[in-house]
Amino acid sequence: MRIALLFVAALAAAPALGQVLTLDDARRRALEAQPALRALDLNARAVDETSVADGALPDPRLKLGALNFPTRNFPNTREDMTQLGLSWEQSIPGGDKRRLRTERTRAEAEQSRAEASGLRQTIARDVGQAWVDAWQAIGVERMLVALAKEYERSIELARIALASGKGSQADVLAARQSLSQSNDRRLDLIAQARRARSGLARWVPDAASRELPVDLPAFPAPEPLETIATALDHHPQHAMHLRAQGVAEADVALAREASKPDRSVELGYFARSGGRSDMLMFQVAIELPLFAERKQDRVIAAKLTQLERARELRADHLRQLRAELSAAYADWEIAGERLRNIDAAILPDARSRLDTLLAQHGAGAASLAAVFEARRALTEVRIQELAMRATRAKARIALQYFEHDGSHP
Numbered sequence: 001m002r003i004a005l006l007f008v009a010a011l012a013a014a015p016a017l018g019q020v021l022t023l024d025d026a027r028r029r030a031l032e033a034q035p036a037l038r039a040l041d042l043n044a045r046a047v048d049e050t051s052v053a054d055g056a057l058p059d060p061r062l063k064l065g066a067l068n069f070p071t072r073n074f075p076n077t078r079e080d081m082t083q084l085g086l087s088w089e090q091s092i093p094g095g096d097k098r099r100l101r102t103e104r105t106r107a108e109a110e111q112s113r114a115e116a117s118g119l120r121q122t123i124a125r126d127v128g129q130a131w132v133d134a135w136q137a138i139g140v141e142r143m144l145v146a147l148a149k150e151y152e153r154s155i156e157l158a159r160i161a162l163a164s165g166k167g168s169q170a171d172v173l174a175a176r177q178s179l180s181q182s183n184d185r186r187l188d189l190i191a192q193a194r195r196a197r198s199g200l201a202r203w204v205p206d207a208a209s210r211e212l213p214v215d216l217p218a219f220p221a222p223e224p225l226e227t228i229a230t231a232l233d234h235h236p237q238h239a240m241h242l243r244a245q246g247v248a249e250a251d252v253a254l255a256r257e258a259s260k261p262d263r264s265v266e267l268g269y270f271a272r273s274g275g276r277s278d279m280l281m282f283q284v285a286i287e288l289p290l291f292a293e294r295k296q297d298r299v300i301a302a303k304l305t306q307l308e309r310a311r312e313l314r315a316d317h318l319r320q321l322r323a324e325l326s327a328a329y330a331d332w333e334i335a336g337e338r339l340r341n342i343d344a345a346i347l348p349d350a351r352s353r354l355d356t357l358l359a360q361h362g363a364g365a366a367s368l369a370a371v372f373e374a375r376r377a378l379t380e381v382r383i384q385e386l387a388m389r390a391t392r393a394k395a396r397i398a399l400q401y402f403e404h405d406g407s408h409p
Contacts (some may be wrong), residue, residue, distance in 0.1 A: 021210040023131050023217050030127045030203035031120060040116035047109035055102035062091040067270060080272070083279060087268025094287070095260030111243035117236040123203065128397035129239035130200040136210050137193035140383050144186040147379045170369075178372045212403055216389060219396040225329045228402050232321045235402060241314040248307040255303040259296045261287035287399060321402070328398035329344035335392035342385045350378040 031037065068081035092396040200207040222228065232238060268281035289296055360366035 008021060010235060019210045020213055021131075021204065021207060023128060026131045026200065026204050027124050027127050028205070030123055033205070034119075034123060034203070037119060037123075040112050040119065044109045044112040044116070047105055047112060051102050051105035051109065054105045055098050057098070058091045058093070061091075063087040063089060063266075063268070080276060083270035083272050085268050085270030085279075087266055087281060087283070088262055089266040091262060091264045093217065094262045095257045097254065097257050097260070097262075100250065100254045100257055104247065104254060107243065107246040107250045111240065114236065114240040114243040118240045121236045125401040126396055127200070127203045128400070129394045130196065130203065131212070132216070132390050132393045132397065134162055134193065134196035134200050134207070135216065136386060137189055137196045138212055139214075139386050140192055141186060143188040143379055143382055143386070144182055144189060147167060147375065148182045150375060178376065184377075216345070216393050219393065220398065220400045222332065223403065225326070228323055228329075228399070229325060230324065232318060232402065238314070238318060238321060241310070241317050245307070245310040246315055248303070248310040252300070252307050253301045255296070255300040257288055258299065259292055261289060263287070278327055325399075325402045328395050328402070332392060332395035332399060335388050335395055339385065339388040342381065342388060347375060347381050347385060350374075350381045354378050 063086070065085055065087070067083045067085060194208075197208045221258070264285040266281070266283050266285070270279040270281060272278055354371070355375075357366045357371045357374045361368060361371050
């Protein structure tokens with residue numbers, strides 16, 4: 001029964017382990033299941049709803065009251081002017097305050113949408129680089145597993161040679177030492193791969209149970225640096241600062257409009273007893289901003305300062321984007337040059353050295369330890385090549401962060 005349950009569990013886990021998580025799939029899944037994006041979308045929708053209320057008139061006020069009650073013999077005494085009344089009052093904001101409040105709230109909603117667009121760009125970049133980190137760690141682990149198998153075969157050959165009197169105990173010990181060092185390195189790579197998968201699981205929860213492709217996807221060459229830099233003004237992250245500046249500009253407009261006084265209109269009906277005539281009341285109230293230099297002017301100055309701050313932050317962010325773009329482009333170019341050098345010179349030389357030592361060892365002219373060292377050196381070059389491919393891929397993903405407009409990863 002226990003074996004049957006284990007078999008069923010293995011079958012249930014097999015599809016997940018057999019599925020391959022590509023870079024595009026990881027990005028798509030991360031963007032689909034990202035709570036932060038959903039939160040920003042909900043915030044934008046909530047602010048849109050608020051903008052409708054901000055453009056409406058304030059709620060009217062209903063007043064119930066009694067007027068002109070005499071203090072002598074209260075409450076039994078009534079005077080000719082004693083009245084019980086009901087009035088309706090409506091406040092009317094002065095100037096274009098209602099329209100400007102609506103525009104300010106809509107600017108805030110646009111800022112939230114720009115933040116969501118910028119976050120999509122950031123997630124696409126971070127997921128891509130986390131995916132490449134996991135791919136690199138798994139690829140290096142594969143190489144070390146293959147190297148360990150070579151060492152295991154070498155141990156068997158060294159034992160056979162020792163038994164036949166053609167080898168030495170030192171060759172067997174050297175093979176064991178090389179195998180132990182390779183296994184220790186592989187354990188370290190397993191830990192790195194798990195950490196990399198954990199970083200990827202931040203965005204794709206089931207990443208740990210899915211395999212990654214053996215090869216990196218083909219990345220198209222980026223546009224020239226000057227072309228990408230020219231379009232940075234429209235980058236989603238920069239658009240977020242632009243929308244923040246729009247909110248600050250709306251605050252300035254509202255502060256200036258605050259000097260225009262609000263008004264209120266009140267209409268009332270007051271009843272009198274004893275056959276006396278009832279009364280109607282109508283009055284208009286107007287605010288008097290008599291001390292503008294102490295209040296309104298200071299608020300305007302504060303909002304202008306905030307606007308200038310938003311502009312400076314936007315200019316600083318544009319500089320930051322340009323610096324990050326230049327660094328990513330340099331990383332991509334240098335990694336390409338190093339990769340070409342590895343493929344053209346370093347890797348062929350390491351292979352030739354191993355082939356030469358294997359031939360010399362077969363002829364008895366080279367020690368087995370020299371062969372082990374050459375095989376280890378070749379693996380290190382392959383690991384270096386894999387690292388350069390990963391570095392170039394991460395630099396290319398960073399450049400994609402600057403190329404796209406936020407509508408897609």
